[in-house]
Amino acid sequence: xxxxxxxxxxxKGGIGKSSTASNVAAACADEGYKVMIIGCxxxxxxxxxxxxxxxxxxxxxxxxxxxxxxxxDIVFEGYGGVKxxxxxxxxxGIGCAGRGIIVAIQKLQKVCPSMKDMDLIIYDVxxxxxxxxxxxxxxxxxxTEAYILTSGEYMPLYAANNICKGLAKIDTPLSGIICNSxxxxxxxxxxxxxxxxxxxxxxxxIPKEQIVQDCERDGFSVLEKAPRADIAQVYRKLAKSxxxxxxxxxxxxxxxxxxxxxxx
Amino acid sequence: MGKELxxxxxxxxxxxxxxxxxxxxxxxxxxxxxxPGCSFKHARxxxxxxxxxxxxxxxxxxxxxxxxxxxxxxxxxxxxxFKPKLIGVVGTCASMIIGEELHEPVLDANLExxxxxxxxxxxxxxNTKGVLLTLESACELGVIDREELERQxxxxxxxxxxxKRHGAASKQYLEPSRGDVKYKVAGRVVRLLQEGRKGIxxxxxxxxxxxxxxDISAAVNEVALALGRKDHVVNMANIDDxxxxxxxxxxxxCITADLRERGITMHEVIGGMDEYPVTGARVSELIKxxxxxxxxxxxxxxxxxxxxxxxxxxxxxxxxxxxRQVLPLKEMGHHHVIVEIDLHPKTLGVNHIVESEFGAxxxxxxxxxxxx
Numbered sequence: 001x002x003x004x005x006x007x008x009x010x011x012k013g014g015i016g017k018s019s020t021a022s023n024v025a026a027a028c029a030d031e032g033y034k035v036m037i038i039g040c041x042x043x044x045x046x047x048x049x050x051x052x053x054x055x056x057x058x059x060x061x062x063x064x065x066x067x068x069x070x071x072x073d074i075v076f077e078g079y080g081g082v083k084x085x086x087x088x089x090x091x092x093g094i095g096c097a098g099r100g101i102i103v104a105i106q107k108l109q110k111v112c113p114s115m116k117d118m119d120l121i122i123y124d125v126x127x128x129x130x131x132x133x134x135x136x137x138x139x140x141x142x143x144t145e146a147y148i149l150t151s152g153e154y155m156p157l158y159a160a161n162n163i164c165k166g167l168a169k170i171d172t173p174l175s176g177i178i179c180n181s182x183x184x185x186x187x188x189x190x191x192x193x194x195x196x197x198x199x200x201x202x203x204x205x206i207p208k209e210q211i212v213q214d215c216e217r218d219g220f221s222v223l224e225k226a227p228r229a230d231i232a233q234v235y236r237k238l239a240k241s242x243x244x245x246x247x248x249x250x251x252x253x254x255x256x257x258x259x260x261x262x263x264x
Numbered sequence: 265m266g267k268e269l270x271x272x273x274x275x276x277x278x279x280x281x282x283x284x285x286x287x288x289x290x291x292x293x294x295x296x297x298x299x300p301g302c303s304f305k306h307a308r309x310x311x312x313x314x315x316x317x318x319x320x321x322x323x324x325x326x327x328x329x330x331x332x333x334x335x336x337x338x339x340x341x342x343x344x345x346f347k348p349k350l351i352g353v354v355g356t357c358a359s360m361i362i363g364e365e366l367h368e369p370v371l372d373a374n375l376e377x378x379x380x381x382x383x384x385x386x387x388x389x390x391n392t393k394g395v396l397l398t399l400e401s402a403c404e405l406g407v408i409d410r411e412e413l414e415r416q417x418x419x420x421x422x423x424x425x426x427x428k429r430h431g432a433a434s435k436q437y438l439e440p441s442r443g444d445v446k447y448k449v450a451g452r453v454v455r456l457l458q459e460g461r462k463g464i465x466x467x468x469x470x471x472x473x474x475x476x477x478x479d480i481s482a483a484v485n486e487v488a489l490a491l492g493r494k495d496h497v498v499n500m501a502n503i504d505d506x507x508x509x510x511x512x513x514x515x516x517x518c519i520t521a522d523l524r525e526r527g528i529t530m531h532e533v534i535g536g537m538d539e540y541p542v543t544g545a546r547v548s549e550l551i552k553x554x555x556x557x558x559x560x561x562x563x564x565x566x567x568x569x570x571x572x573x574x575x576x577x578x579x580x581x582x583x584x585x586x587x588r589q590v591l592p593l594k595e596m597g598h599h600h601v602i603v604e605i606d607l608h609p610k611t612l613g614v615n616h617i618v619e620s621e622f623g624a625x626x627x628x629x630x631x632x633x634x635x636x
Contacts, residue, residue: 099361132330132363139365 005120005243007175008137010167011149012159013127016180018046019216020149020206020238021124025050026223027232027239029080033119036075037082038108040137042089042097046124050078053219058088059104071112079224083114098133105136120243127159129166138172145175145248147203150194152179152187154263157194161259164198164251173248176203178238183208190262197258198251204238207231269428272437273588277386278394280306282354285398286380287315288471288509289407292348297335297364298322298356313472313612316346320359327358332369339373350407352380352398360385378405390433392420408509422541430568430596432588440587443603446622449581450629452600453484453562456579457493458633461559464578466547467501468540469565471512473585474503475611476604476620477564478519480583483623484562485528487630498555500532502543502565507536522617540566548574563598572596583622 009017018039025037039046044058056076062069078084087104089097108115115121123137137143146167150160160177167174177200179191188205195202215225222232254262279296280303286294293316296302300321307317320326320334335353342348353366366381373379382398396417403413427433456463465481467474481499488497501523505516516537523530532550535543551558551574560579563570567582568589581600582593585607593601602622610618 096361098363102360102363132365134363136363139363139368 004116004118006123006142006144007120007147007242008123008125008143008145009147009149009178010125010129010160010163011127011180012156015127015149015151015156015159016206017127017149018124019049019212020178020180020235021046021122022049023212023221023223023232023235024239024242025082025120025122026079026221027236028120028243029082030223030236031239031243033243034117035080035082035120035122036115036118037084037122037124038105038137039084039086039124040101040105040134041087041124041126042092042100044086044088047076047078047082047084047086049216049219049221050082050084050224051076051219052078056084056086058086059107060088060090060100063103063107069107069111071114074108075112075114079221083118085112096133098131098136101133102136102140105140105142109140109142129163135166135170138170143172145245146172147176147178147242148174149178149180150191151182152184152190152263153182154260156182157190157259157263158256160194161198161253164253168250168253171250174198174200174251175245175248176201176241178203179205181206181208193262194254194259197254197262199249200251201247203241203245204234206234206238269433269436271389271433271435273432273440275389275433276391277303277306278384278388278391278397279303279354279356279386281391281394282382282384282398283307283310283317283352285395286352286354286382287313288511289350289352289380289398289402290510291315291350291352291380293318293342293346294352294354295320295335295338295342296354296356297331297366298359299326302356302358309609309612312609316342316348318342322358327362330362330364331359332364332372335364335366335369336372339369339375339379343373343375343377348377350380351375351377352382355383355385357385357387378407380405380407390424390427392424396420412509416538419538419541426541426566426569430592432586432592434592438588438591441590441603442587442605443584443590443601446602446625447629449600449602450622450626451633453560453581453626454487454491454630454633456560457488457491457496460493460496462496462557463488463498463560463562464551464555464558465497465499465501466534466561466563466567466570467499467503467565468534468543468547468563468567468569469502469537470540471508471537472515472611472614473565473607474501474515474519474537475614475616476585476607476618477583478503478523478617479620479623480562480564480626482523482526482528482617483620483626486526487626490630490634498531498558499529500534500547500550501530502533502535502537502539503530504533504536504539508538512537518615519617541569544569544571551575567598568593568596583620 177195564583
């Protein structure tokens with residue numbers, strides 16, 4: 001296998017993981033990289049903005065119907081040739097979404113030989129690692145580096161700090177912190193300090209801009225719908241740092257008191 | 265893959281299949297990673313067969329918080345207590361659903377002894393999946409070679425097909441049955457021999473079950489000898505001792521030696537003791553070439569793997585150890601179907617042929633009929 005980046009983006013629910021993942025995927029595709037994005041959230045909305053707002057059948061949808069699943073049934077090409085896959089899952093409150101991820105990921109590996117040809121595979125994982133299944137992509141050796149997305153607010157940083165503890169426990173290197181701004185005062189500085197104190201670094205600051213929302217609502221990434229917007233350039237830069245990153249560390253974590261102090 | 269037939273009666277478990285396969289690979293200790301009661305009955309039976317089976321005994325807390333620590337410390341403990349040369353770790357439904365990894369605790373324990381990891385649960389429609397997962401793990405660890413793995417894969421596929429065609433997986437619901445009365449069928453066999461009819465015994469047994477099915481072949485030959493009809497019986501059995509996993513070859517050696525000691529000629533060796541799903545073709549060919557004029561046939565073990573075409577015109581007596589196999593065998597056209605109840609437990613932990621109920625009945629009935 002050639003040099004392949006296999007990353008997962010973690011962060012508090014609602015912080016913008018899917019939106020960042022799909023914009024990074026689109027930016028990398030623009031650069032000519034072969035990219036796959038695997039949505040591991042039962043909500044199955046990771047790839048929607050790469051597919052013009054279209055929803056694709058999920059792996060678990062098909063497995064549920066006892067269908068013979070092939071690559072062409074679950075891998076769909078979106079913007080710039082990005083290959084989109086959704087794991088899917090049970091309805092909220094029923095069954096076991098964690099087991100669903102395990103089963104779907106195993107199936108995908110089995111039936112999808114083109115995974116090997118990718119330059120970048122992004123696992124878009126649910127915000128909260130609530131059970132064993134949610135770390136399956138890492139545990140099964142599929143993800144080799146993690147990124148954490150956070151804002152400068154206390155709660156997202158608290159979640160990020162917990163994720164650091166988790167990553168260290170399961171021996172997964174962290175390649176950087178991405179700040180998705182919520183326009184908090186001194187935000188960039190706060191997140192930069194946090195990154196450095198856990199032993200990592202801030203690799204991108206994504207300003208809060210309405211255009212991201214607007215594109216998303218229409219079913220597109222910024223890169224596709226508004227390629228000349230300033231923020232598209234931010235995503236391009238982030239994509240480049242991810243593709244060229246060679247610095248990963250097992251993160252430390254902060255005491256809660258220190259976290260509060262940082263965000264004060 | 266269409267929608268599979270949903271079978272209502274209880275089916276063999278893939279977890280148990282993994283345990284038996286670990287035994288065939290000669291592991292000294294098998295660890296079940298899951299709740300204490302999982303696979304209890306078979307775990308007990310396997311202890312009779314000389315392997316230790318222990319459990320991490322996950323409870324409600326284990327389900328909620330995971331059992332990484334429990335498994336690694338149990339690995340350390342069994343290593344100290346039993347000094348094993350090879351260990352197997354087997355998943356269960358509970359541990360697999362909560363996403364437990366077997367590899368990490370094995371790394372944590374960091375033993376010098378090789379550990380076979382089998383991530384299996386009992387939710388597969390075919391229990392052969394448990395065998396397959398175990399063998400794949402064994403191949404990865406170098407306990408068996410790739411060639412043996414490929415050979416086993418073919419056999420497993422065939423075994424599954426045999427069950428779907430005419431076995432316990434052939435119908436949505438199969439009523440268990442005790443089959444025909446042994447006393448009557450034994451009488452029929454003695455009479456056939458007395459009348460000078462020619463018969464074939466075919467033992468097509470699954471691994472260790474052969475220790476009891478071989479007794480039936482032996483009994484038929486003893487009776488024929490007593491009647492002066494020794495030459496009227498030919499024997500076939502799947503006891504090639506050069507095929508299969510180490511333990512399976514050992515069974516074939518033991519049974520061959522026992523039969524020889526009893527003065528029984530094995531005319532045709534039809535395969536290894538794990539080849540019961542594929543011996544049908546060989547049996548058909550042999551009958552066509554040499555024995556098509558025989559009058560009756562006594563098939564033991566997995567009788568439903570022998571194709572009916574080759575048995576045309578013969579009176580068919582079959583002996584199974586599966587109460588759910590009676591109906592499918594009757595539907596295939598077997599005239600007499602006998603069940604050796606609880607055969608399997610009696611064939612665990614033995615190195616010699618053990619007496620079967622049908623064999624014993626046959627010997628007694630013959631004695632009575634011959635007035636001795």
